[in-house]
Amino acid sequence: MTPIYRAEGLDGEAPGAEPEHEEEPHAGFLADAAHWLRGLLGPEDRVTESVRRILDVGSGSGEASCALARAFPGASVIAVDRSATFLAQAEVRAAERGLTGRIATRRAERPDQFGRLGPAELVWTGNVCRHLGDQQAVLRSLASAVRPGGVVAVAERGLPPRFLPRDIGMGRPGLQARLDAALEARFADERSQLPGATSVVEDWSYLLASAGLVPTGSRTFLIDLPAPLELSTRRYLHTRLHGMLAELGDRLDLVDRLTVEQLLDGDACTGILWRPDAFYLTAVTVHTARLCRTRA
Structure with missing residues (x-):
């Protein structure tokens, strides 16, 4: 059965965001994902001893690192990111959650560096492959870091966040769908400009x-926060919409731009900070694979 998350106060890293941002109500699935991975890695009475080292590649500020450290109490977790600011935040987060000494940080920027991080029984990565040109090469590098019998877990795409009704009483109905389409087109353009950009069918098992x-x-883990939303989630959506408006530029027509600006008006009852119909719905899919042990 697909788990549905309605808990309040979920947080995590907003994809593509700068280090200073409202946190995304997205990471509530991580505890269940980590528990599921425990089951894949072996019997419950042996997994604590057998899993000694975990890599969290593209760790952001360490939300997944903390969830993995809690799920695997016998393991050390290495948070890996290209941002020194995010890694510093991961250290602070670990300290706040009583995990100092369990989580270390390493800086890495290129896929060819992932295989030099040292062997691990579990390699986790979330929303990393899509931002690197050759996704197949990234997976080969991640696979080179896992010990025989270990697992690589890749969280990629899923369903884009939805947070607005079809008709919001302003502008033209269907704004959310047009925002999604514009973001997808912008992402496709950006991917085509990445160094070594290679087109592949995103069949992650293959x-x-x-x-x-x-x-x-x-x-797949479904995150479902129905209306009315908590203020922290509204603030995240306000930040997200502000970023969309800046990033999409002339991909939006004048009517849609004006509608987004109205949604960003913090004093208007029709703004995202006050709307009673705003919700948050998205899904994250985690794909896993094992490196088979070689026969003696």
């Missing part, structure tokens, strides 16, 4: 198998 791993299943 890509993991092509990296020399044996697929062990995928699972």
Whole structure:
């Protein structure tokens, strides 16, 4: 059964955001994802001893690192990111949650550096492959960091966040769908400009198998925060809309731009900070594969 998250106060890293941002109500699925990974890695009475080292590649400010450290109490977790600011935040987050000494940080920017991070029983990565040109090469690099019998877990795409009704009483109905389409077009343009950009069919089980791993299943986690939203989630959506307006530029027509500006008006009852009909719905899919042990 697909788990649905309605808990309040979920937080995590907003994809593509700068280090200073409102946190995304997105990471509530991580505890269940980590528990699911425990089951993939072996019997409950042995997994604590067998999993000694975990890599969180593209860690952001360390939300996943903390969830993995809690789920695998016998393991050290290495948070890996290209942003020194995010890594500093990960250290602070670990200290706040009583995990100092369990979580270390490493800086890495290129896929060819992932395989030099040292062997691990579990390699987790969230929303990293899409931002690097050759996604297949990224997976091969991640696979080179896992020990025989270990698992690579890749969280990529899923369903884009939805937070507005079709008709919001301003502008033209269907604003959310047009924002999604504009973001997808912008992302496709950006991917085409990445160094070494290579087009692949994003069949993650196939890509993991092509990296020399044996697929062990995928699972989708649904995050569902119905209206009315908590203020923290509204603030996140306000930040998200502000970023969309800046990033999409002339991809939006004048009517849609004006509608987004109205949604950003913090004093208007029709703004996202006050609307009673705003909600938050998205899904994250985690794909896994194992490096088979070699026969003696």
